[in-house]
Amino acid sequence: MSQPPEPKTKAPSSPSPPADADNKAIIDYAAAMRAKKEKKEAGTAKARQAARRAKEKEDERISAFERQRESVEAARKARYDARWLWAAGFWVWMLSIHVVGIAYFTSGFLLTRLMLDEKSSCDAPPTLNSTGIDVLPSWRGKGHVDGGCWHPKTFERAVVVVIDALRYDFTVPVDDNAPFHNAFPFMHDTARMSPQNAFLRPFIADPPTSTLQRLKGLTTGTLPTFVDVGSSFAGASIEEDNLLMQLRDAGKRLVHLGDDTWESLFPGYFEANLSKAYDSFNVWDLHTVDNGVAEHIFPLLGKKTGWDVLIAHCLGVDHAGHRYGPDHPEMTKKLQQMDGFIRDVAATIGEKTVLIVMGDHGMDGKGDHGGESDEEIEAALWMYSKNPVFGRTKPEFVTPPATAKTRPVNQIDLVPTLALLLGIPIPYNNLGRPIEEAFVGAKGNAWDKLAAAERVTAAGIKRYQSSYFAARGIEETSAPGSPADLWTKAEALVAKEARNPDWATVFSAFAAYQQETLRRCKILWAQFDVKNMILGIAIMALGVVSLLVYVSKGEDDDVAVTEDPELDIAERALEMQGLGADAEVTAGHDLDKRLVSAALVGAFPVLVGGVAQSVVSGDGDWYRGAGLAALTSIAAVLVTLYESKDALFSLVPKTLWGWMAVVFTLSQSIGFASNSYTIWEDSILLFFITTFGFVSALxxxxxxxxxxxxLSIYHSILFVLLGRLASFSKLCREEQMPYCTSTYYASATSSTSAPWQLLIPFTAFLVLPSIVKAYLVPARSYEGMAPTWINYAFRSGLFMAALYWLFDAADNGNWVPSLPANTFKNISVYTAQIVLALALVAGTTAFVWAPPCVSILTATRKPGQAQVTVLGYGNAHGARYLLLPLNILAACFLLSKPMGGGALAIMMWQILALVEILDLNALAASPIGPVMLALLGSFHFFKTGHQAVLSSIQWDSAFVPLFTIRYPWSPLVVALNTFAGQIVATVALPLVVLWKVNPRRKGVLASVSRALGVFVAYFAVEALASMAWAGWLRRHLMLYRVFCPKFMTAAAVLLVVDLVGILVTLAGVRCNTAAISEVFGWAE
Amino acid sequence: MPLIDPVTMSSSIAKGAVAQAQAASKGKDASLSTTLQPVQVRQTAVAQTVRHVFPALVAAVFFFQFGHLVADPVKAMQRSLPVVAALQIGYALLCLPVAGSPAPKLARKVRPGEKKKPSESSVGQNGYVTALLSLLLAVLIAPFFHVTMILFGAPFLTHGAQTFLCALHLAILAVFPLFYAHGVDSAAWAAVAGFQAPLDETFGGLVGALVGAWLGAVPIPLDWDREWQKWPVTILCGIYGGYLIGRGLGGSLFFGKKF
Structure with a gap:
C-alpha cells in the first residue's frame, strides 16, 4: 500500500487483488486507456500480451460475479435517473411557483401602457371619417397651422410659466394668517376683475406627483404608468406624440428657461442660444433658478422674433417647501416674489400671446410631494391674455373657486387646450378635454366653438383608443354606458342637431364620452390592484418558506454515510444478493418524489376547478385558478415537509457561517426598503464579500x-483582493452621482471601451487558463480531458473573444480606413459566432461525452499483483464538472464588454478560491457556500456594467454575434450579457458540493439540490423583499427610479437562476455523475 | 475474495488521517486555550478606579471632539490622537499587567487584613518600555487596518489621510492594550487573531471596535445629506462606541468567556 504522492492529493493507490469485482471497472478503463495509448505509441507486443493475459485471467475468475454486479449497477443507475427526474420535477415546481407569484404581483403592480408611435398631423383631423357634418364648417386657414389645424387658432405665441409645487390655496384668498396664504393675489384678482382676460382654476395632477412624471402628463396628455412599453427603454426622453413635438414639427421655435428636467425629456427641442437650464436637484438653493429665469425671460419677452413658445420653470416654491415646509416666512417671501414676477411678465407680453401659469403639482403639509394626497395633487392653473378672449359659461364662474374641490380641471386638459389655442394638432395620445373658458368666447355663448373643440378632441381620444385596443388586441365593449356607446350617441346627436343645433347638448354628450373614457383608462393604468399584489407576495413568501424547509431537511444524513467504505461494501453485498434493492428507495432519498406528488395533488384540483369555473362563468379570468393552485400546492408541499419532522428548528443557524449567510441575505433584503441601500447595492455586496474573506482568513x-x-488564508486574501480589484469596474447609475466615477467605458458619455481596456481580455486569455490549471494540479486533477480543454479549447475561446473586441474597436474607431466598409464588422461577427459555437455547442458535447479528469497508472510490482494509481480520484467530481462553468464563462466572456470580461475572469478565480476555502474549512454542506456564490453573482452583475435600472441594459450586445435582430437569439444574447454574473454563479454552484469529492461520495444529487435550494433561496428572498417593498412604497417618490426597477431586476434574476439551475446545473450534474459512475461504479 | 475495495479503503485512510489530525489538534487547541488566561485588571484601588474613569474620559474626548470631527475630520483626528494615546497608555500602565509578568492567580481575592504585595501595585521600568514598544507596534499595525478598510470599500486613491488616521485610532485604541498585555507572544496572538482568546477588557475592546467599525459603515450610503455621514466619521464612531462597549462587557459580563 503506497501513500498518496502529496498530502493534498486524495488520489489513492493500492495493490489490486486480482479478483476484486469493484476494481474491475477501473482496471477495464485503465486497460482501455493503456491499449489506446499503446496503439498510438506503437508499444511493445509484450505489454499488450501482458494486458491480454491479465484480462483473460480476471474474466475467468469473475464472470459470474460480474453479471451480478452489472445488474446492481444498472439498478442503481435507474434509481439515480428516477431520483434526478424527481429532483428536476421539484425545481420545475419551484419555478412555476415563482412564475405565478411574480406574475400575480406584477399584474397588480406593474401597470403597463403601450406607447403608440402614431403622431397626429395637421391635415388629418380625427373627425375626417365621421358623419361628415362639421360643427364648424370652415374657417380661414383651416387645416393649416397658420389658421389652426383642427380648430380656429386664437394665439400666435405662448408663454408657459411652471411654478413648481404651486398649490391651489396659495393663489386664492384664504381667511387666515398662514405664511403661504394671501401672498400671491395677482392671479385671483385679475381673474375676478377682468374675467375676459384671465381665469384661475384648480389644476388636478395625476399621481405620482413628481415633476418628471407630471411634465410627461402635461405634454402628452396621457396618464403615467410604470412601464410605458415602447420602441426603446433607453433614455428618459419622451418619444410619444406630445405638445412640444407638434410645436416643433409646425415650425415653432421653443425656448426653455429653468428646471433642466425639460432638457432631458426633450433633448434638442429648444433654441440652444436662448434657452438656459438649471440643475433641479439642489433643494437647498431657493433662488438661483428663479433669479436666472427672471434674468433671462424679460429680454426675450421684449423680442418680437426668435421664439414662439417660451417655457419657464421656476423651482423656488418647491424648494422652499422641501427645505422649510410651507409654513415658513421664506415661503411667504417666495410667493411674494412670484407674485411680482408674474405681474411683470403679464405686463410685458404681447397682444397675440397667451400667458399660462401653473403648478405641476402641490405639496403636502411638510412641503414634500410625490404621492396622491389631496394637497399634493391640487395645483393651480391661470391663463391670461391681453385681448379679451376668455369667457364663462355661467356668470357665477367668474370668481375663481374657493377651494380645489370645486370646478377643477385635469392637468391633461391643458394639452388639447393649448394645442387648439395655438392651432396645432392635439397630440395623438391625449385623453384630456378642452377647458371651456378658453373656447366659449368672451361673451360666454360661443357654444358652437366649444362643441367643435370638444368634438375634435373626443374624436382624437376615440382614434387613440381604437389604435390602442387594436395594438393590445383587446375588443372594445359597446355595452350601454361604455365609451363606445356614449360616442355613438354623441355622433347621432350631431347629425340630428345639424338643422337646428343645440350645441350645448352636443358639447355635454362629447364631454360625457371623454370623462367615461378617462375614468376607464385611470382604472386600467393608474390604479394598483392591491389584492393581486398581496396574493403574489403571499405565493412568493410561502415559496421561500417551503424552499427553506426543503433546504434544512436532513442536512447530515447523507454526508454521514457517504464515505464509510465498510458500510458501502456491506450494502453492495446485500444488493448483490438481491436483498437491499428495494429497501433503500424508502430511505429518505425520495423526498423530491413525495414533494412533487404533493405539489401536483395540491395544485391539480384547484387549477382544474379554476379553469372550469372560468369556462362556466365565461369571464375568462382562468389565471385566478393558477394563483390559488399555487397556494394549495405550496400548502401540500409544506405539509409533506412538515411530516418528515424537525422542520423549522433546523432553520436557525448554528454556526458563525450559518449566521453570516443569514445576515448577508436578510440585511440586504431589509436594505431594499431604502432607496440609498438599493442604489449602493454594489458597494454593499463588496462589503459582504470582503467580510466573508476576512472571517474565513481569521x-x-x-x-x-x-x-x-x-492555503486557506492565501485563498481568503486572494478572494478579497480579487473582489476589490473587480470593484474598480463601475457603471454608475444616475443616483450615485457625484460619488461615483464610471470606468466601464472609455468615458461617462460613451459606450465604447477605451483602447487600454482591450488589454483586459488578452490578459485573461493569457492568465485565466493557467489559473484554472493551478487549481486542478494540486489534486492531480489536471488529467484526462482537462489539459486539452482548458489549455487549448478554453484558451482559444478567450483569445478569439479578445480578438472580437479588438476588431470591434477597430471597426468603431475606423482604425484602418483603407479597408472596405464592414470588413471588421464581418470578421468580428464570425469570430463571435465561432466562440459561441466552441463554448456552447462543442463545449456541451465535450462535457457530455468527456471521461473523468483522471489518469490511471498501473504498475506491476510482483507477478500477479498490479498496483493501480488513480490520479485525480479525490477531485473526480469537481474537476470534471468544472469544464461546464468554463464553457458558459467563455460565452459570457465574449458577450460582456472588455471590462466585463475581465470582471468575469476575476469572478471565475474568486469561485475557485471560494470552493477551496469551503473545502479547507469543511463547509461544503454549510449554507454560506451557496450564499457567497450568489453574492458573487450579484456583485459581478454590477461589475459587468449593469445596474438595477432599465437603462443599463446593454442592448448593443445583441449585435455581438449577429448582424440583425433575430429571434430567439437576440434576446438570449442580451440575457447572457445582462445576467452573466448570476448565470456563471448558478452554473458553478455544484462546485461548492462537488469540489474535492471522490466518486464514492453518496447523495451527490441530494447535496447539489440542497445547495441549489440555498442559492435560489437567496435570490428568492431578494425578489420577495424587493417585491414587498415596491408594493409597500408604491407611492414613494423614488418608485419609478429605484424600487420598481429593482423589483423587476430581482424578479428577472430569480427566474433566470431557476431556469439555468434546471437546464444547465442539474442537467450538468447528471451528465457528470453518469460519466464518473460509468468508470467508478454508481455510488447511489 | 478480499472484502476491502482498494480505492475506498485508501480514501478512508486519508480521511482517517485527517480525522486523527483533527483529534490531535483539538487536544492542542485545548492545551492552547488553557494556557491563555484572560487579562486581569490589577486589583489595586487605583487600577479599579482608573478602569472605570478612563473609558469615560475617552468617551468624553470623543464626544467633545465630535463637532470638530464632522467639520474637519483630519484635523480633529490628528488633535485627539495624542490625547487618546496618552489615556490608553495611562490605562495600560495603571490597570493592565505588563506582558511577561507572572500571570496573577486567577481572581485571587485579597483577604481582609492581608497586605498587598508591593510588586503588584507599582509600575516598574519594564512597564514604561513595554508601553512605548506596544505603542510602536500598534502604530505599525495601522497600515494593515488601512489596507483592510480599503478592501472593504474605502476610497482607494483619495481620503488617504482620513483612512490612515482612522486606522491609527483603531490601532491605538484596540490593539495597543493587547500588545501591552501579551507582548509578542505568538500563541496569544494566534488565539486573539483566531477569535479564540478568552474575553477580557483588552480582547473585548478589540472585538467591539472591529464590530463597531463594521457597523459604522451602515449609515454611510443613506441619502440624508448629513455632514456626519462623511468618511470616516461613522466608522470612527463605531470604533469608539464598539470599543467602549466591548471593553466594558469583556471586563465584566463576559469575562473569561469564549466564542
Missing part, C-alpha cells in the same frame, strides 16, 4: 494542519 487560524492554514 478562522483559518483554527485549522489543524499548518499547510491547510496557510
Amino acid at each position: 478562522s483559518a487560524l483554527k485549522l489543524p494542519s499548518l499547510a491547510d492554514r496557510y
Whole structure:
C-alpha cells in the first residue's frame, strides 16, 4: 500500500487483488486507456500480451460475479435517473411557483401602457371619417397651422410659466394668517376683475406627483404608468406624440428657461442660444433658478422674433417647501416674489400671446410631494391674455373657486387646450378635454366653438383608443354606458342637431364620452390592484418558506454515510444478493418524489376547478385558478415537509457561517426598503464579500494542519483582493452621482471601451487558463480531458473573444480606413459566432461525452499483483464538472464588454478560491457556500456594467454575434450579457458540493439540490423583499427610479437562476455523475 | 475474495488521517486555550478606579471632539490622537499587567487584613518600555487596518489621510492594550487573531471596535445629506462606541468567556 504522492492529493493507490469485482471497472478503463495509448505509441507486443493475459485471467475468475454486479449497477443507475427526474420535477415546481407569484404581483403592480408611435398631423383631423357634418364648417386657414389645424387658432405665441409645487390655496384668498396664504393675489384678482382676460382654476395632477412624471402628463396628455412599453427603454426622453413635438414639427421655435428636467425629456427641442437650464436637484438653493429665469425671460419677452413658445420653470416654491415646509416666512417671501414676477411678465407680453401659469403639482403639509394626497395633487392653473378672449359659461364662474374641490380641471386638459389655442394638432395620445373658458368666447355663448373643440378632441381620444385596443388586441365593449356607446350617441346627436343645433347638448354628450373614457383608462393604468399584489407576495413568501424547509431537511444524513467504505461494501453485498434493492428507495432519498406528488395533488384540483369555473362563468379570468393552485400546492408541499419532522428548528443557524449567510441575505433584503441601500447595492455586496474573506482568513487560524492554514488564508486574501480589484469596474447609475466615477467605458458619455481596456481580455486569455490549471494540479486533477480543454479549447475561446473586441474597436474607431466598409464588422461577427459555437455547442458535447479528469497508472510490482494509481480520484467530481462553468464563462466572456470580461475572469478565480476555502474549512454542506456564490453573482452583475435600472441594459450586445435582430437569439444574447454574473454563479454552484469529492461520495444529487435550494433561496428572498417593498412604497417618490426597477431586476434574476439551475446545473450534474459512475461504479 | 475495495479503503485512510489530525489538534487547541488566561485588571484601588474613569474620559474626548470631527475630520483626528494615546497608555500602565509578568492567580481575592504585595501595585521600568514598544507596534499595525478598510470599500486613491488616521485610532485604541498585555507572544496572538482568546477588557475592546467599525459603515450610503455621514466619521464612531462597549462587557459580563 503506497501513500498518496502529496498530502493534498486524495488520489489513492493500492495493490489490486486480482479478483476484486469493484476494481474491475477501473482496471477495464485503465486497460482501455493503456491499449489506446499503446496503439498510438506503437508499444511493445509484450505489454499488450501482458494486458491480454491479465484480462483473460480476471474474466475467468469473475464472470459470474460480474453479471451480478452489472445488474446492481444498472439498478442503481435507474434509481439515480428516477431520483434526478424527481429532483428536476421539484425545481420545475419551484419555478412555476415563482412564475405565478411574480406574475400575480406584477399584474397588480406593474401597470403597463403601450406607447403608440402614431403622431397626429395637421391635415388629418380625427373627425375626417365621421358623419361628415362639421360643427364648424370652415374657417380661414383651416387645416393649416397658420389658421389652426383642427380648430380656429386664437394665439400666435405662448408663454408657459411652471411654478413648481404651486398649490391651489396659495393663489386664492384664504381667511387666515398662514405664511403661504394671501401672498400671491395677482392671479385671483385679475381673474375676478377682468374675467375676459384671465381665469384661475384648480389644476388636478395625476399621481405620482413628481415633476418628471407630471411634465410627461402635461405634454402628452396621457396618464403615467410604470412601464410605458415602447420602441426603446433607453433614455428618459419622451418619444410619444406630445405638445412640444407638434410645436416643433409646425415650425415653432421653443425656448426653455429653468428646471433642466425639460432638457432631458426633450433633448434638442429648444433654441440652444436662448434657452438656459438649471440643475433641479439642489433643494437647498431657493433662488438661483428663479433669479436666472427672471434674468433671462424679460429680454426675450421684449423680442418680437426668435421664439414662439417660451417655457419657464421656476423651482423656488418647491424648494422652499422641501427645505422649510410651507409654513415658513421664506415661503411667504417666495410667493411674494412670484407674485411680482408674474405681474411683470403679464405686463410685458404681447397682444397675440397667451400667458399660462401653473403648478405641476402641490405639496403636502411638510412641503414634500410625490404621492396622491389631496394637497399634493391640487395645483393651480391661470391663463391670461391681453385681448379679451376668455369667457364663462355661467356668470357665477367668474370668481375663481374657493377651494380645489370645486370646478377643477385635469392637468391633461391643458394639452388639447393649448394645442387648439395655438392651432396645432392635439397630440395623438391625449385623453384630456378642452377647458371651456378658453373656447366659449368672451361673451360666454360661443357654444358652437366649444362643441367643435370638444368634438375634435373626443374624436382624437376615440382614434387613440381604437389604435390602442387594436395594438393590445383587446375588443372594445359597446355595452350601454361604455365609451363606445356614449360616442355613438354623441355622433347621432350631431347629425340630428345639424338643422337646428343645440350645441350645448352636443358639447355635454362629447364631454360625457371623454370623462367615461378617462375614468376607464385611470382604472386600467393608474390604479394598483392591491389584492393581486398581496396574493403574489403571499405565493412568493410561502415559496421561500417551503424552499427553506426543503433546504434544512436532513442536512447530515447523507454526508454521514457517504464515505464509510465498510458500510458501502456491506450494502453492495446485500444488493448483490438481491436483498437491499428495494429497501433503500424508502430511505429518505425520495423526498423530491413525495414533494412533487404533493405539489401536483395540491395544485391539480384547484387549477382544474379554476379553469372550469372560468369556462362556466365565461369571464375568462382562468389565471385566478393558477394563483390559488399555487397556494394549495405550496400548502401540500409544506405539509409533506412538515411530516418528515424537525422542520423549522433546523432553520436557525448554528454556526458563525450559518449566521453570516443569514445576515448577508436578510440585511440586504431589509436594505431594499431604502432607496440609498438599493442604489449602493454594489458597494454593499463588496462589503459582504470582503467580510466573508476576512472571517474565513481569521478562522483559518483554527485549522489543524499548518499547510491547510496557510492555503486557506492565501485563498481568503486572494478572494478579497480579487473582489476589490473587480470593484474598480463601475457603471454608475444616475443616483450615485457625484460619488461615483464610471470606468466601464472609455468615458461617462460613451459606450465604447477605451483602447487600454482591450488589454483586459488578452490578459485573461493569457492568465485565466493557467489559473484554472493551478487549481486542478494540486489534486492531480489536471488529467484526462482537462489539459486539452482548458489549455487549448478554453484558451482559444478567450483569445478569439479578445480578438472580437479588438476588431470591434477597430471597426468603431475606423482604425484602418483603407479597408472596405464592414470588413471588421464581418470578421468580428464570425469570430463571435465561432466562440459561441466552441463554448456552447462543442463545449456541451465535450462535457457530455468527456471521461473523468483522471489518469490511471498501473504498475506491476510482483507477478500477479498490479498496483493501480488513480490520479485525480479525490477531485473526480469537481474537476470534471468544472469544464461546464468554463464553457458558459467563455460565452459570457465574449458577450460582456472588455471590462466585463475581465470582471468575469476575476469572478471565475474568486469561485475557485471560494470552493477551496469551503473545502479547507469543511463547509461544503454549510449554507454560506451557496450564499457567497450568489453574492458573487450579484456583485459581478454590477461589475459587468449593469445596474438595477432599465437603462443599463446593454442592448448593443445583441449585435455581438449577429448582424440583425433575430429571434430567439437576440434576446438570449442580451440575457447572457445582462445576467452573466448570476448565470456563471448558478452554473458553478455544484462546485461548492462537488469540489474535492471522490466518486464514492453518496447523495451527490441530494447535496447539489440542497445547495441549489440555498442559492435560489437567496435570490428568492431578494425578489420577495424587493417585491414587498415596491408594493409597500408604491407611492414613494423614488418608485419609478429605484424600487420598481429593482423589483423587476430581482424578479428577472430569480427566474433566470431557476431556469439555468434546471437546464444547465442539474442537467450538468447528471451528465457528470453518469460519466464518473460509468468508470467508478454508481455510488447511489 | 478480499472484502476491502482498494480505492475506498485508501480514501478512508486519508480521511482517517485527517480525522486523527483533527483529534490531535483539538487536544492542542485545548492545551492552547488553557494556557491563555484572560487579562486581569490589577486589583489595586487605583487600577479599579482608573478602569472605570478612563473609558469615560475617552468617551468624553470623543464626544467633545465630535463637532470638530464632522467639520474637519483630519484635523480633529490628528488633535485627539495624542490625547487618546496618552489615556490608553495611562490605562495600560495603571490597570493592565505588563506582558511577561507572572500571570496573577486567577481572581485571587485579597483577604481582609492581608497586605498587598508591593510588586503588584507599582509600575516598574519594564512597564514604561513595554508601553512605548506596544505603542510602536500598534502604530505599525495601522497600515494593515488601512489596507483592510480599503478592501472593504474605502476610497482607494483619495481620503488617504482620513483612512490612515482612522486606522491609527483603531490601532491605538484596540490593539495597543493587547500588545501591552501579551507582548509578542505568538500563541496569544494566534488565539486573539483566531477569535479564540478568552474575553477580557483588552480582547473585548478589540472585538467591539472591529464590530463597531463594521457597523459604522451602515449609515454611510443613506441619502440624508448629513455632514456626519462623511468618511470616516461613522466608522470612527463605531470604533469608539464598539470599543467602549466591548471593553466594558469583556471586563465584566463576559469575562473569561469564549466564542
